[in-house]
Amino acid sequence: MKKQIVLISLVFTISAAFSREYRENGGFVMVEAEHYIAQRSDEIRKWYKVDKDFTGTWEGFTQNHSASASGGAYMMVLPDTRVEKTDKLVQGINFSNQPGQMAILDYRIHFETTGRYYIWVSAFSTGAEDNGIHTGIDGQWPESGARMQWCEGKGQWTWASKQRTEEQHCGVEQLIYLDIETPGWHTISFSMREDGFRFDRFALSLQYRVPD
Secondary structure, eight states: OHHHHHHHHHHHHHHHHHEEEEEEEEEEEEEEEOOEEEEEEEEEEEEEETTOOOOOOOOOOOOOOGGGGGGGEEEEEEOOHHHHHHHHBBBBBBBSSSTOOOOOOOOEEEESSSEEEEEEEEEEOOSSSEEEEEEEETTTTOOSSSSEEEEEEESSSEEEEEEESSSEEEEEEEOEEEEOSSEEEEEEEEEETTTEEEEEEEEEESSOOOOO
């Protein structure tokens, strides 16, 4: 009986791990932000899962938006010390323009179809200082994954796929993408650009279109 209990426990553990792995189908895959496989570089800022039972008292956390989030949960970078433009910007603390440096979430995705995948993220932005994130692949942080930006759709979950540039601070379409050059398992990562960022879902698509 003891061996049977151990075996059942092992099967459950393995199944739970596989539930966080996703597979691309027909050039498209959508992932829940809270289904990450690892979090790292989180000594200064960290991603927290916010659901209806979240009781965090971090600075900058003023409202729970899980009721409107997919799956009833989302991820948020806390604490949030730069809410308004008048709040002090401190590189490496509440802001990181360098991808892959702070508060990284990793996701495991299997691809059958290779090609250029546009990255879409559903985020909840309330102002000008919680609307940026970076993305990368397999430990690499290409320029095409840097500085995702949201200007529209404030106060609600909004899909976007735009890159902030010197010329266009609100972002340029079709500049945020990752190239999948080989089929098989790949690690897709997201890192903090601004603290206070709220992250519900992301999608990778061969077509540049807003996810359904």
